[in-house]
Amino acid sequence: MTNPEAVLRCTLYRIIQACGETGATSEDVVNALFKYAVSLRDQWSVRISSVSPLNLDTLVEAFADRAVILARIFMYLMVSGTSTSVGNKETSLNNEDFDDFQPTFVDDISAACANSGAAGRMHSPKVAKFLELCKQHCAAPPPETLFDWRSLEQTATPPRIHQGRRLRMLRIDDFVGSISIEAYVEFTKLRQSASFFATRNVLLAFLHWFFSSETASNRFSAGDLLAYLFTSGLYDLIDLAFCNRRLLGIQLSSPITSVELEQASLIIRRLSYL
Structure with missing residues (x-):
């Protein structure tokens, strides 16, 4: 398998x-997003372990007390025909007979839930x-x-983050x-x-990286769902950076900087919604 961190x-x-950058992205910017990805992985690993x-x-x-995660799970299930289905099939990280899934834009998943x-x-x-x-797991009954x-x-x-998402779409x-x-x-x-569930190889590399071992999780019938949730969390960080940019009067089309992502990561950790 290719180095999981390199794929990540x-x-x-x-x-x-994919956020509409007009030029190349510097390594510093990727490093800033990677640093937040590590932080989010560590945060979620405590729950998932x-x-x-x-x-x-x-x-x-694991996420019974996180309404936004539950809502995103619901929307993903509404539009995907993936390995997250009700069936009991369990897939090894090394299994070549990996269930097919439907790669799509992260933002298109919520949009698909709005169609007739x-x-x-x-x-x-x-x-x-x-x-x-x-x-079974949540304190409050789910929406109907x-x-x-x-x-x-x-x-x-x-x-x-909603404001930043709109700005990203405008950008x-x-x-x-x-x-x-x-x-x-x-x-x-x-x-x-531009997601961790776009292809089988990317998904496997993501799961290897997330669990810090190729065989740490021998059964992961919701691996693509975890990858979607994680990808959405990273877009949230970028969206928050765009919202901060608007508040500071910075031009929306200017390149994303590492400083913006680092500042947004400090804020998003305090929001405690993921």
Whole structure:
């Protein structure tokens, strides 16, 4: 297997570029995002280490007190046909028969939940299983409608991150509007690869890095779900940096800096929502 940290850093570079960067991203910026990724991994490892194996049941149990995580799990299950399904198939990190999953833009997952046909998936087996797990592990009963779940994600996510997310989308729109069709096609491919669940090799490298061992988790039927949640957490940091940029009057299109990410990481740790 390729060095997991090298794969991770390459993906971090893509994540930053996918935010509408007009030039190359410096190593200092990637290092700043990597430093936060390590911090988030350490934070989540404390929760996940108390449950085994890694599957939908244990993820819900580990994050039962984190509404934003539960809402993101719900939205992922609503749109994905992945290994996180209700079936009991368990996959080794070295197993070549890895379940197929549907790589997509991280932001498109929540957007897909807003389309007209999404409500019908509320009754799918995997969503029904998730709702039962929420009733089992969470102190409060889960929302019963798609609208209520989307509202929960909105209210559980700090407002400054929502503001930054809108700014990031605006930045991407401005970037796309200034490039050629050929460059747009390449940028679309870049965005599709800017996550830890985009391909099987990236996902395996992420899980190897997250668990600090290739065989630390022999069963991980929710590995792609963990990768999605983790990727979303990194985009949250960037979104917070964009919100801070607007408050400081810094031009939205200017390159992302390591200082911005370091300042945002200090703030996001105090928010205690992930």
